[in-house]
Amino acid sequence: MFDGINRRVVSLWFPRLASDRALRARPVAGPFALTLKENNANRIYCLNAAAEREGLHRGMSFSDARAFCIDLQSRPADPLGDARFLAALRRWATRYCPWVGYEGGDGLVMDITGSAHLQGGERGLLTDLRQHLGRAGLSVRIGLGDTRGAAWAFARHGEGVAAPGEGAEMLSEMPVAGLRLPPDHIEALQRLGLRTIGQLAASPRAPLARRFGPGLLMRLDQALGRQPEEISPEPDPPHYGVRMSLPEPIGLEADVMAGTGRLLDRLCAKLKDRGTGARTLCLTLRRVDGDSQHVELRLARPLRDAARILPLFERGIGDVDAGFGIDQMRLEAVQVEKLPDEQIGHSGAGGQGRLDDLITRIGTRIGLDNVVRYLPADSHIPERSFIVAPAAWSKPEGTWTVPRPRPLILFPPEPITATGAQPPQSFRWRRMRLTILRVSGPERIAPEWWFDDPNWRSGMRDYWRVETRQGRRLWLFYTPQNPGWFVQGEFA
Incomplete structure (x- = not known):
């Protein structure tokens, strides 16, 4: 693409991208961390410099982190928001050069070949980058080299800047972790005594290829410039106008x-x-x-x-x-x-x-979010057996699966005067004297212990389906642990 011109690549690494973004919106003083639930456990997702100085690290259990640092402040992580923020940074970085791509989930790569002179040279470009990102409250490490692999290594292992043609010499002293290798490969190379890229480059290639496959040598050749590696900029989103x-x-x-x-x-x-x-x-x-x-x-x-x-x-x-x-x-x-x-039928x-x-x-008249539908929910508690969702953002999927019929009308429990564990022969409800004709039940429903619902603190309930001589078909329940009778629904 640029014949006769040395290729120059800048790698930007944001080691605390998520926490920096969160603190930009709501700054706090002292140790701070973002948590993410993994395998039913909250773990540290990202943390600021103050939390790192307390000995905390990513992947650490949040309960352990609070034990080490009682002043730790936290918020839930938002990986999707972090991805959108990184996309905004990528668009902003195109002010320096048109070729800007992603480097994982926390970095950017820029091909500044032929563009550095517009910012007063490479030194001026890097200085301007640091100033703008620093004012934005973002921690950044910058690497500059002749190849994408070299720039990546410089940003993450020393934050170095290599002059044109000197990248291989600087790389020789860097650890093998700077070659973008899998963790198991890095550990195996260190056990073999190959701790630096220079030692790896001086080793025979055939045994390395047999043991680690072609990926290891490909990463080495890419970093040293022996094999090309493209930088693909993200295409502009389609415009529908x-x-x-x-x-x-x-x-x-x-x-x-x-x-x-x-x-x-x-x-x-x-x-x-x-x-x-x-x-x-x-x-x-x-x-x-x-x-x-x-x-x-x-x-x-x-x-x-x-x-x-x-x-x-x-x-x-x-x-x-x-x-x-x-x-x-x-x-x-x-x-x-x-x-x-979609394939549609004849109808x-x-x-x-x-x-x-x-x-x-x-x-268009009342607001699209105000048109709602009821959807089944996975709960045997009557009040939680459904959810209300906007009709425009949901589909009528699934059916209610219950062992016994549920009333068409459900309302908060209304107490009635009765004694004993069996339904009363007659009772007053809503100023009406009702006499029971037929009953069906009971259906015992226990509270969900993982929810603290004040309406279910009285314990389990025995539900009865009651038909009265006056024509009302009601849903009654009795609470054995705290004796009392209530009406909660009415059948059609």
């Missing part, structure tokens, strides 16, 4: 709908090519006076069918103030999701599609 400039301003609702339909045809073609569907659409209408009107449409399901999406814009477009006319229209899919092609999927469109129409 189309626009249309109008020769004459328009203002009628029908004209705006027609223009929106044309934009939808082009946008849906882009979505189909990439196997995605739109969840949120934004229509921007620019008026001749320079002002803009925005119409946002949130869909209950990802779609790329222009014929189905267009009618859903009617309500929003009907509220647009066109002023003296609209001369430009822009449609953008703000949020997209994967939507692969099609019209029923589900109409339900999704109905949810979208109702959501």
